[in-house]
Amino acid sequence: MVMVGRDGERARLSAFVLAPDGQALVLRGEAGVGKSTLLDLAARLAAEDGQLVVRATGVEAESGLPHAGLHQLLYPLLPTADDRPCDDRPFDDRPTDHRLSDDRPSGAPQLGAAARAAFDAAFGRPDGPPTPVMALGIAVLDLLSWTASKGRPVLLVLDDGQWLDEASAEVCGFVGRRLAGRPGVKLLVAVRGDTASPFDTAALPEAPIGALADADATRLLDLHHPRLGRQVRGLVLEQAGGNPLALLELPAHLADGPGDRAGQDLLGLHGVPLPRRIQEIYAARLARLGDTVRAELLRGALDGAAARPGDGPASIARYRMREVDEAVACGLLVVEPGAGEFAFRHPLVRSSVVQLATPDQRRAAHRVLAQLHREYPERRAIHLAAATVDPEEGVAADLEAAARSATRRGGARLAVSWLTRAAELSETRVDRSRRLGEAAYVAGQTDHLGRARSLALAAAPGTDESPAAVLADSYLALYRDGEVRATHRRIVAAVERLRDSPDRGHHLPGLAGLADRADRGPDRPDEVLDRLVSLLLAVSQYAGDRATWRRTHEVLATLGDLATERAWMYGSTWSDVVRHGSGWSRRVERASAGLEEQDPWDVTRLAVSAYHLDVLSPLRPYLERVVDRELDTGAMSSGIVMLHLVLLDQLALGQWDAAERTGHRALALATERGHGLFAHQTRAYLAQLAAVRGRTAEARELQTAVEAWARPRGVGFLTQIADAVGATAALSAGDYETAFLHAIGITPPGAFRPYAYQASRTLLDLVEAALHTGRAEQARAHALAARDAGLPDLSPRLALVTHGALAMTAEDDTEASAHYARAQSHPAAERFPFELARIRLAHGIAVRRLHGAAAARLPLTQAAKAFDRLGAPAWSARAHAELRAAGVAPQAPAPTSIPLTWQERRVAELAAGGLTNKEIGEQMRLSPRTVSAHLYRAFPKLGITTRAALRDALTRVSQPTPAP
Incomplete structure (x- = not known):
């Protein structure tokens, strides 16, 4: 077709297509204004320039299917990607001067195992880990960069972007915003201006397409x-x-x-709006076609026929329309050049076909399509649900299975809709109630608490005390208001009713044969009981008092074999790790082996146990991979708890800047969602962070806010953290009497108060505060109590602080030296740098007093450097004062021995001078991507996160290795 006019648009597209730099552009205009024709022009220009053109079209029928559009867009590239060499390292950690044996130029990126696993998970293969937007976006960028590095630029062309599924659109937006500086890759999208689009908030450059002059x-x-x-x-x-x-x-x-x-x-x-008028024209033509042709068109319209040209091993088969020449003759269809497939002339034709069909005709078409997609459970489920009117257990079971798959891949919100539809199609009242209860539970986890309650009431009409209703109401009361007392009583009553019910088979059919509890899925017969028990344990943890936990353990004991190993694991590790935590670490590690096969809320509960046992770090990479996914389309409450766990691990490992960013993100989400409990829990963790950093005013302000909210509600979990914050902040300020008073508010010296989870965590605080206030006997008693309670065997952190406390309170130098040595040589000591630095500081002070200045310099220097690196100025000042007392003259911080390579050092110096990555690349004959990789590696070595900090950081580091 000859293009008339559009001189300005053509010039802009030509410049866009032929520019060497990567970029993205969104064309926006009403239906029929010529966006597709402009996309055709861009594709033709790119092909003539030798570029690889990949095209896709958004399909309205697939707008609810996660990653369907992304799969369509990437499928031509994925088959060749499977054959490339594997490099498991993150892209930016790979060397840029390696030599490859294939035809790629030196320095070309590879698609590593992590990227392939991301695609596997996103596109429904069961062996891949779940992927958040960022991880999948990075994988897409790697794939596109690799393709372009072979000397052929890539142009991605997406039509009808308004119908793209939300998950795909988020990834496309992520990729589009990061194409600048990546030569050879461009993204061109067309969306309707009169239709809401997921690209409306993508923050990509736009070009409005208006009417012709x-x-x-x-x-x-x-x-x-x-x-x-x-x-x-x-x-x-x-x-x-x-x-x-x-x-x-x-x-x-x-x-x-x-x-x-x-x-x-x-x-x-x-x-009438113009698009609607054009649809009326198409509807008049459709009315003149025969029934057979219209049935073919309807199947094609509902399945996105010819939404992309061609086929390939990675593609999902679409319905191919046959014997529809009559529709071509009347201008409704065209024949795709090359592929020879029939395609709708315009998306408005597809919409007209669907709107003109009767409900019976649409159901018949969906039945055909369900058979076509029998190898793809989620697509098959969508069509089966649309094709079925009367209850049919087979279809309901398929929908339930699809919901389970979606939940484990971050689609919990979509799973709610499928479970609700599965309930509608259930043949028995029991199955209907069970599926509605499942939908209510998942809705509660996705933070749709109001919908969760309505689904729960529908599951058991006429009662507010059904298990599903208790779950929904209890989550609402706990998350929003921190109500632990009444909620605990209500859950206990629900568990006991379910346990003692003479017709409990309606709730828990087939209670026998529960040996393989670890692998049970959402359809397991005692799922409702497990969930009630898990929530009971969570409420008990937040209550944090002895009476509540005793009642909870009594209930667990009465369940007998119905109480799962997981329930006992949570009940032991969440309640009182000193008395009940022994022996659980290995079981937590075993249970962590198959995280991809577990629901997000089960992963979160397991990670909470790992935190209490101080073995959270191995689980953190998984949490960081899935947290964005859950916050976007999955279990919102689990996502926020995952952020808390990531924060706690960052805090323990001394990654305090990162922990602060994580905490503020969690606080913003919890506040926005109205979760009073999670918001104040986040404030408590931020208060702990401020306390260890010596920001006492900030710590006390947050502490006051947490106490004022938590104490009247009886949320002991948070009031204990508040007391711990008070102790740490006072220690940082040198106010040891106040620190001691806060510490004994958690537990008395010489004992560990039952069910006070902060009792063991504040061991070092209480001992130090007692020693500095002349209470040496109480300090010694507390250290011995830790030893006698077996704390060194419970967790690596408790081993470190117990030996530190025993060393600080030792009655003779030999005993002190032995415990200091055991603490500092512990295999996990470096994983807890703040506690280790405090122990080294105490060691240095003791050695200086007993053996002289020279012997004290090593532990004092180690402590001072650690506090400097952590950013704990009050503790750092104390360590440097002790160093001066040991005869070390005050001086500027010594250069840090950080192994920057010559190239990393040179790139960092140029960046510190204000040059952009592109300017640095031109000067050093490197690509901007390689420059970015060098900075990515240099920043953590320098202990900084921004370019603005480069100049100061470079003055502290040693000289780099010589230039090659």
Whole structure:
């Protein structure tokens, strides 16, 4: 088709396509305005320039299927990607000067195992780990960069972006925002301006596509319909308003009948939006087709027929329309060049086909498509759900299985809809109630608490005390208001009713044969009981008092074999790790082996146990991979708890800047969602962080806010943290009496208060505060109590602080030296740098007093460097004062021995001088991508996160290795 006008748009697209730098562009305009024609022009220009053009089209029927659009867009690239060499390291950690044996240029990126696993998970293969937007976006960038590095630039062309599924659109937006500086990759998207689109908030550059100018509209009309009468010609120009599709279609409509009647029909639609008027024209043509042809068109429309050209090993088969030449003849279909498949002339044709069909016709089409997609459970489930009217257990079971798959891949919100539909199609009342209860539970985890309650009431109409209703109401009361007392009583009653019910088979059919509890899925018969027990344990943990936990353990004991190993694991590790935590670490590690096969809330609970046992770090990479996914489309509450766990591990490992960023993100989410409990829990963790950093005013302000909210509600979990914050902040400020008073508010010296989880965590605080206030006997008693309670065997952190406490309170130098040695040589000591530095500081002080200044310099220097690196100025000042007392003259911080390579050092120096990555690359003959990789490796070595900190950091480091 000859393009008329659009000189400005053509010039911009030509510059976009032929520019060497990567970039993205969104074309926005009403239906029929010519966006697809402009995309065709861009694709042709790119092909003539030797670029690889990959095209895709958003399909309305697939807009609820996660990653369907992304799969369509990437499938031509994925088959070749499977054959490339594997490099398991993150892309930016790979060397840029390696030599490869294939035809890639030196320095070309590879698609590593992590990227392939991301694609596997996103596109439904069961062996891949779940992937958040960022991880999948990085994998897409790696794939595109690798493809472009072979010397052939890539142009991604996406039409009808308004129908792209949300998950795919988020990844496309992530990729589009990061194409700058990546030569050879471009993304071009077209969306309707009159339809809400997931690209509306993508923050990508846009080009509005408006109507044709009057002269161009007249030329286009005369070019395609040269024999129109003057009156009809004027009417068409007036009604089309410069819309190219209307200029092409309206004359044919007028020619179908007597001029006067057609003109009156057209004028009768004058108040209707133009796209709707064009749909009416297509509907008139469809009405003249035979039933067989219309059935073919309907199947193609509902399955996105010819949404992309061609086929390939990575593609999912779509319905191929056959014997539809009649539809081609009347201008509804076209034949794709090359592939030879039939495709709809315009998306409005597809919409018209669906709208014109009767419900029975649509259901018949969905049945055919369900059979076509029998190898793809989620697609099959969508079509089966649409095809079925009356209850049918097989279809309901398929929908339930699809919901389970979606939940484990981050689609918990979508799973709620499928479970609700599965309940509607259930053949028995028991199955209907069970599936509605499952939908209510998942809705509660996705933070749709109101919907969760309505689904729960539907599961058991006429009662507010059904298990599903208790779950929904209890989550609402706990998350929003921190209500632990009444919620605990209500859950206990629900568990006991379920346990003692004579017809409990309605709730828990087939209670026998529960040996393999670890691998049970959401359809396991005692799922409701497990969930009630898990929530009971969570409420007990937040209550944090002895009476509540004793009642909870009594309930667990009465369940007998119905209480799972997981329930006892949580009940032991969440309640009182000193008395009940022994022996659980290895079981937690075993249970962590198959995280990908577990629901997000089960992973979160397991990670909480790992935190209490100080073995959280191995689980953190998984949590970081899935947290974005859960916050986007999955279990929101689990996502926020995952952020808390990541924060706690960052805090323990001394990654305090990262912990602060994680904490503020969690606080913003919890506040936005109205979760009072999670918001104040986040404030408590931020208060702990402020306390160890010596920001006492900030710590006390947050502590006061947490106490004022938690204490009246009886949320002991948070009031204990508040007391711990008070102790640590006072220690940082040197106010040891106040620190001691806060510490004994958690537990008395010489004992560990039952069910006070902070009792063991504040061991070092209480001992130090007692020693500095002349309470040496109480300090010694507390250290011995830790030893006698077996704390060194419970967790690596408790081993470190117990030996540190025993060393600080030792009665003779030999004993002290032995415990200091055991603490500092512990295999996990470096994983807890703040506690280790405090122990080294105490060691240095003791050695200086007993053995002189020279012997004290090593532990004092180690402590001072650690506090400097952590960013704990009060502790650092104390360590440097002790160093001066040991005869070390005050001086500027010594250069840190950080192994920057010559190239890393040079890139960092140029960046510190204000040069951009592109300018640095030109000066050093490197690509901007390679420059970015060098900075990515240099920043953590320098202990910084921004370019602004480069200059100061470089003055502290040693000279780099010589240039090659």
